[in-house]
Amino acid sequence: MSHFGLMTLYAFLLGGFFAVLWRRERRDQWRLFWQVFGGLLAGALVLGWLMYLLPPGPPPAGP
């Protein structure tokens, strides 16, 4: 599975978990699920692009 696929699965797991744990009404559960799921995915993408602007580190040492 790709990095993005694993990240999506991770966000799905956490979104579902906290929605069922912290909310009782179905409508509230869905709202929290999308907030956590979307927040994790969007946050990771934004952070990833911000890191793209940082200067690269030193090249890896050879064998």
Next chain:
Amino acid sequence: MDPTPDSPSSRRALLVGLLAWALPGAGHFALGRRGRAAWFAALTCLALLTGLALAGNLHRPVSGQPLTYLATLGAMGMGLVYFVLEVGLGYAGDPTAAGYEYGTAFLLTAGLMNLLLALDAWDIANGRKD
């Protein structure tokens, strides 16, 4: 009002908490929250199985590395499964696997999720939560 520490309801709450820790979803199932128990069991097991499929690290204490103790406590949150994997099956993960770091995150998350479930079941059994 909270029950006294040695009252029957307090002992029951402790038992429910321990059951919830031992098996994901079992505490909520014992409390009659069967639908939620099924969701919790499914989500925790999915995290666990993904971590195992990616050959992630199942944390264990390493002397001289204090953070490994904390991580081990988190991983032990998955209850009996941790000990079955660690002691029974000798599972160690594979640091050379492509998904090793991701797998480690999934395994640690499964443990932490189940710890939260144990606390939630304990609170419900104590009457502190609905």
